[in-house]
Amino acid sequence: MSFFNIAWQWLISAHQWHGADGIPVRLGQHLVYTGIALGIAIVIALPAGLAMGHLRRGGFAVVTLANFGRALPTLGLLVLIFVLTAGSVASWLVPLTFLAIPPILVNTYEGVLGVDPELTDAARGMGMTGRQVLFKVEMPIAVPLILLGLRISAIQVVATATIAAYIGLGGLGRYIIDGLASDQYNEVAGGAAVIVLLALAVQGVFILLRWLIVPVGLRRQTQNS
Amino acid sequence: MRTISPRRTASPAPRRRTAAVGVAAVACLAVSVAACSSSGSSTASSSSSSSSSANPLAPKATGAVVVGSANFPEDELLAQIYVDALQGKGVKVTPKFNIGAREVYYPEIEKGAITIIPEYNGALLTTSVDPTSTAASTEEVNAALKAKLPSSLEILNSSSAEDKDSITVTQATAAKYHLTTISDLSPYAKDFVIGGPSEFQTRADGLVGLKKIYGLTFKSFSPLDESGPITISALQSGKVQAADLFTTTPQIVTDHFLSLADPKNLFAAQNITPLVYKAGVNSTIVSTLNAVSAALTTEALVQMNKALTVDHASYTQVASGFLSQEGLN
Amino acid sequence: MSWAWANRDQIAHLLVSHLYLALVPVLFGIVVSIPVGIMCVRYRWTWPPILSLTSIFYALPSLALYLVLIDYTGLTDWTVIIPLTLFSLSVLIPSVVDGLRSVPQPVRQAATAMGFGSMRQTVRVELPLAIPIIIAGLRVATVSSISLVSVGQLIGIGGLGYFFTDGEQRDFPTEIYVALVLIVILAFIADGLLVLARRWLTPWERGRSARDRRRVFSAAFHGSRAEGSV
Numbered sequence: 001m002s003f004f005n006i007a008w009q010w011l012i013s014a015h016q017w018h019g020a021d022g023i024p025v026r027l028g029q030h031l032v033y034t035g036i037a038l039g040i041a042i043v044i045a046l047p048a049g050l051a052m053g054h055l056r057r058g059g060f061a062v063v064t065l066a067n068f069g070r071a072l073p074t075l076g077l078l079v080l081i082f083v084l085t086a087g088s089v090a091s092w093l094v095p096l097t098f099l100a101i102p103p104i105l106v107n108t109y110e111g112v113l114g115v116d117p118e119l120t121d122a123a124r125g126m127g128m129t130g131r132q133v134l135f136k137v138e139m140p141i142a143v144p145l146i147l148l149g150l151r152i153s154a155i156q157v158v159a160t161a162t163i164a165a166y167i168g169l170g171g172l173g174r175y176i177i178d179g180l181a182s183d184q185y186n187e188v189a190g191g192a193a194v195i196v197l198l199a200l201a202v203q204g205v206f207i208l209l210r211w212l213i214v215p216v217g218l219r220r221q222t223q224n225s
Numbered sequence: 226m227r228t229i230s231p232r233r234t235a236s237p238a239p240r241r242r243t244a245a246v247g248v249a250a251v252a253c254l255a256v257s258v259a260a261c262s263s264s265g266s267s268t269a270s271s272s273s274s275s276s277s278s279a280n281p282l283a284p285k286a287t288g289a290v291v292v293g294s295a296n297f298p299e300d301e302l303l304a305q306i307y308v309d310a311l312q313g314k315g316v317k318v319t320p321k322f323n324i325g326a327r328e329v330y331y332p333e334i335e336k337g338a339i340t341i342i343p344e345y346n347g348a349l350l351t352t353s354v355d356p357t358s359t360a361a362s363t364e365e366v367n368a369a370l371k372a373k374l375p376s377s378l379e380i381l382n383s384s385s386a387e388d389k390d391s392i393t394v395t396q397a398t399a400a401k402y403h404l405t406t407i408s409d410l411s412p413y414a415k416d417f418v419i420g421g422p423s424e425f426q427t428r429a430d431g432l433v434g435l436k437k438i439y440g441l442t443f444k445s446f447s448p449l450d451e452s453g454p455i456t457i458s459a460l461q462s463g464k465v466q467a468a469d470l471f472t473t474t475p476q477i478v479t480d481h482f483l484s485l486a487d488p489k490n491l492f493a494a495q496n497i498t499p500l501v502y503k504a505g506v507n508s509t510i511v512s513t514l515n516a517v518s519a520a521l522t523t524e525a526l527v528q529m530n531k532a533l534t535v536d537h538a539s540y541t542q543v544a545s546g547f548l549s550q551e552g553l554n
Numbered sequence: 555m556s557w558a559w560a561n562r563d564q565i566a567h568l569l570v571s572h573l574y575l576a577l578v579p580v581l582f583g584i585v586v587s588i589p590v591g592i593m594c595v596r597y598r599w600t601w602p603p604i605l606s607l608t609s610i611f612y613a614l615p616s617l618a619l620y621l622v623l624i625d626y627t628g629l630t631d632w633t634v635i636i637p638l639t640l641f642s643l644s645v646l647i648p649s650v651v652d653g654l655r656s657v658p659q660p661v662r663q664a665a666t667a668m669g670f671g672s673m674r675q676t677v678r679v680e681l682p683l684a685i686p687i688i689i690a691g692l693r694v695a696t697v698s699s700i701s702l703v704s705v706g707q708l709i710g711i712g713g714l715g716y717f718f719t720d721g722e723q724r725d726f727p728t729e730i731y732v733a734l735v736l737i738v739i740l741a742f743i744a745d746g747l748l749v750l751a752r753r754w755l756t757p758w759e760r761g762r763s764a765r766d767r768r769r770v771f772s773a774a775f776h777g778s779r780a781e782g783s784v
Contacts, residue, residue, distance in 0.1 A: 070741075071700065183327045203613040298720065454725045
């Protein structure tokens with residue numbers, strides 16, 4: 001039986017939809033972990049990116065951080081903190097949050113930095129203060145890239161939370177890890193399928209957000225983002 | 226006026242670029258051809274001998290005996306012991322350790338891609354051979370295996386060494402409630418938190434079996450890890466009053482835990498038993514492995530696990546230490 | 555670090571395996587993405603569907619893809635190489651397209667005026683000028699690939715990632731540190747080599763003023779879009 005058959009059989013079995021280890025509960029857990037990590041990352045990275053982009057400072061640090069965040073193996077970070085802190089909350093919260101920061105930071109920075117200097121010039125000429133320029137001119141134009149950063153970060157966190165099941169976290173990754181541990185391949189296949197669907201759903205939500213929030217002119221301008 | 230022809234104005238730089246691209250393309254092709262022709266899995270090999278190299282250009286060993294292992298330390302240790310013992314007898318061995326799922330290595334050994342793998346007879350029976358089996362003792366399990374294994378496979382002699390699940394408590398808890406067997410838990414289970422790996426909740430020989438066979442319902446279940454540091458510290462600290470620990474966990478000895486007796490055989494026998502592909506082994510291999518199984522005891526396994534997880538010795542060190550101690554290398 | 559020295563054979567073996575699993579997908583990615591990218595630029599109608607496809611592959615968690623592949627490839631190197639190739643493509647194809655599109659119109663017009671035919675123009679003029687942006691994408695793909703290989707350890711094929719699961723099972727942080735540091739170092743070395751390659755391949759950019767270089771950097775940076783990856 002192929003992966004898709006096995007996954008489908010598992011998904012449509014009513015058993016999966018009830019109880020503490022059913023799909024709705026685990027999906028809820030997964031979304032909670034994702035939400036918390038993403039929330040903290042936004043609080044840290046968004047203001048920082050806006051400030052750095054506006055002041056045109058710290059580009060090198062931003063790029064290096066982005067590189068570092070990309071190079072750092074997620075499983076390794078999770079396991080390291082897990083072993084060092086004997087399984088505290090930090091063992092999943094820190095890696096999830098830390099890995100969520102670079103995409104938001106970098107894309108916000110880039111977005112603000114990339115605003116046409118003539119526009120900011122004109123705004124200053126009209127008498128706007130630095131802060132007004134940032135919030136009324138730069139940020140709105142940077143929205144497509146900011147949204148992109150948020151989308152990339154969200155996907156990153158969803159995927160990392162899946163792997164975090166290895167160190168005992170709940171959520172959808174449990175199906176994969178537990179299934180592998182007890183040689184129940186149908187659970188593994190079903191879990192993988194649900195995670196794929198979730199990733200696509202997250203992607204879809206952000207595409208919808210982009211359609212709703214970003215004005216048509218800007219959208220066309222940044223088509224490839 | 227001389228027309229500028231593109232060819233004449235082409236500087237050396239484009240040629241260098243084209244050369245670079247050409248080299249890259251050839252490299253890609255070379256690597257892909259090598260990758261296609263090599264079949265090996267780049268798995269961890271702790272043996273310094275003819276290992277299944279991840280280098281795609283290394284020739285694949287044919288006819289050599291392939292010893293596989295599952296994805297956890299004890300099985301990797303056992304496989305390493307087999308490898309060293311066989312090499313000591315002059316057999317050419319290819320290790321293929323850390324295969325991530327029984328779903329995968331079982332079909333592989335069935336068709337001979339793997340020759341030998343250290344197995345736990347009970348788990349082998351209920352996971353891959355006959356999920357409906359209720360065999361519990363070593364004799365029953367082995368008889369069922371011999372009857373139901375596919376014809377290409379056979380099991381060699383089981384060792385007395387066993388690594389099975391157990392319900393374990395601290396010495397203090399055992400003394401306080403006078404616990405020696407799992408049945409002794411019945412008056413207290415409803416006040417006890419029990420811990421174990423996440424899948425313990427749904428496994429047939431987990432909470433389900435505890436209820437069905439011993440009639441125990443616990444206050445709650447705490448998902449921990451697979452008999453690892455989290456479970457151990459939870460038991461020590463009193464976060465859980467009872468835990469599912471593997472019987473060869475070194476801390477059972479070092480921390481003086483007590484594994485409760487299991488008279489109703491909730492946990493089936495799990496003797497270390499080599500599973501082999503019949504056509505791939507000869508009498509030397511069989512006798513060597515049987516000698517290893519005879520020398521292996523649960524106590525020895527506990528000591529070796531302690532060397533691995535507490536003293537952080539390497540697999541090769543521990544394996545060769547055991548073999549020299551038993552005079553088997 | 556005496557542990558690292560004592561186990562250097564195993565570490566070296568796994569390092570080679572790790573690099574193999576990480577770089578082969580990137581090589582495949584380059585070989586495929588350049589022609590596909592060129593096609594997307596010349597035949598504009600092919601770009602939106604391919605962009606959607608690559609977005610999808612980008613979004614999928616690598617572990618899920620490894621598991622899907624088990625059915626078709628067993629537990630071999632291909633189980634990891636194929637998904638990583640798809641991931642590389644999802645980064646490289648947009649980079650190639652971005653790069654080609656970034657070539658200024660005047661340059662293209664000049665090339666046509668000089669007699670370059672369409673295909674030659676693409677290969678001899680546009681592609682070289684697109685190199686900075688393509689290499690920016692290549693850097694992202696390579697660094698991500700090197701990091702993502704270790705996730706494969708959850709199915710037993712993870713190069714240096716082996717030390718992550720073994721270290722967790724044996725409560726042995728040293729192993730984990732060493733592997734973590736090695737992987738990050740490998741990624742940074744690969745990144746550095748690609749930067750050098752870009753400099754070597756684009757001699758016309760040498761000697762530019764800092765501001766010009768920043769402008770190109772920004773354009774290249776934009777092309778890379780600083781994506782994360784798991």
